[in-house]
Amino acid sequence: MAERKRYYLSFDMDSPRHREAEALFAQQASRQRTEYVVNSILTAHQTENLEQIVRQAVRDELQSAKLPSPTTLPGKTDTGVQLSDLPGSLIHALEEL
Numbered sequence: 001m002a003e004r005k006r007y008y009l010s011f012d013m014d015s016p017r018h019r020e021a022e023a024l025f026a027q028q029a030s031r032q033r034t035e036y037v038v039n040s041i042l043t044a045h046q047t048e049n050l051e052q053i054v055r056q057a058v059r060d061e062l063q064s065a066k067l068p069s070p071t072t073l074p075g076k077t078d079t080g081v082q083l084s085d086l087p088g089s090l091i092h093a094l095e096e097l
Contacts, residue, residue, distance in 0.1 A: 009037075
């Protein structure tokens with residue numbers, strides 16, 4: 001016969017998260033509640049691991065990517081543009097907004 005461990009599970013009904021979890025737990029058939037808890041724990045663990053792997057992969061890619069510095073960007077805009085430098089049609093379009 002397989003060994004079984006028993007745990008006491010309680011919910012803090014003052015906590016919205018606990019109330020939601022308890023409602024989901026209570027919806028399970030009594031004989032399937034243990035499997036529901038097992039699946040929930042394993043899924044949460046897998047999700048955390050996957051998130052860590054994706055975050056690390058993104059960090060690695062960002063570190064290895066050669067991004068141009070702001071001074072070498074093509075089409076760098078001049079912050080000293082005067083209103084008189086803009087074409088008349090653009091000024092009129094802005095006025096209509």
